[in-house]
Every structure is written in C-alpha cells, then in structure tokens.
Amino acid sequence: MGRAAFDGAGDNARLLPAESVEPSDIIDARGYIFACPENLATMSGLMKEMFDRCYYPVLGKIEGRAYATLIAAGSDGEGALRQIDRIATGWRLRRVAEPVIVNLAAQTPEVILAPKDVPAADLETCRLLGAALAEGLASGIF
Numbered sequence: 001m002g003r004a005a006f007d008g009a010g011d012n013a014r015l016l017p018a019e020s021v022e023p024s025d026i027i028d029a030r031g032y033i034f035a036c037p038e039n040l041a042t043m044s045g046l047m048k049e050m051f052d053r054c055y056y057p058v059l060g061k062i063e064g065r066a067y068a069t070l071i072a073a074g075s076d077g078e079g080a081l082r083q084i085d086r087i088a089t090g091w092r093l094r095r096v097a098e099p100v101i102v103n104l105a106a107q108t109p110e111v112i113l114a115p116k117d118v119p120a121a122d123l124e125t126c127r128l129l130g131a132a133l134a135e136g137l138a139s140g141i142f
Helices: 002-012 023-028 045-058 078-091 109-113 120-138
Strands: 031-039 066-073 100-103
Touching: 002 031, 002 120, 023 045, 031 045, 031 078, 031 120, 045 078, 066 078, 066 120, 100 120
Parallel strands: 031 066, 066 100
Antiparallel strands: none
C-alpha cells in the first residue's frame, strides 16, 4: 500500500521503512503518508518505535503540514488509526484525506501469518492518494 502511494506521488516522494526514519527525514518532508499494518488492534511495533524515537526531536518543527494514513487491517484498523491520529494531533499536523483502511480479514493464525494480496482496487486508491498529496503540496493547497 505504501509502495502504491509512493508510485502515485512521483519523483518528489521518498519511501522509507519506519525503522530507518530519522527526525531529520520528518523535518525535511513537506507532507506525510503514514502506512502500516494493524497488529493486535494497534499500529505495528516498528511504526510505534519510529514515532517514539522521532516525536520529541520533531515537536514544534512541523506544525500545519499535511498527512494521510494507510492501514492494512486484519479486522477494523481503528486502533492503529487512533494511535497515529493522536500523534499527528500532538505534532499539529493536518489530515488532508480520509484514512484508507484495507480490511484483509485475517482472523486465524494461518491467515494472519500468510502473505497477503491487497486487492487491485485498494492499491489504486493508495496510488491516487499519493498522487493527490503530491499535487496538493506542489500546487500549494497543503
């Protein structure tokens, strides 16, 4: 889902795994798409660790910037969404698109552990979100 948004955003975007994000990456960006899986009704541990590591060094330096979210959920994705939104509120970011939550309905150990295929229509939604954020930033809307 993150790759699809990145592809839609074009040449000015960067795609970084959560574990490699540094505060300077967040400060240097003009907008954000936070993409992660839902794990046990929360954002993934790697995403949480990234926010833990970067929260205070970034605080007070990125107010008003645009953000959107992509969540690959096993059930409803709402817990992960709430966590990300609370952090974004603390950073004073501005949500510029409705959250994209793709429910992959993984409810058994076998299905949870199996590789997932995100439906093409959902990947297109992610691609369009990336394109819209990039265009909004480029045109000064966000």
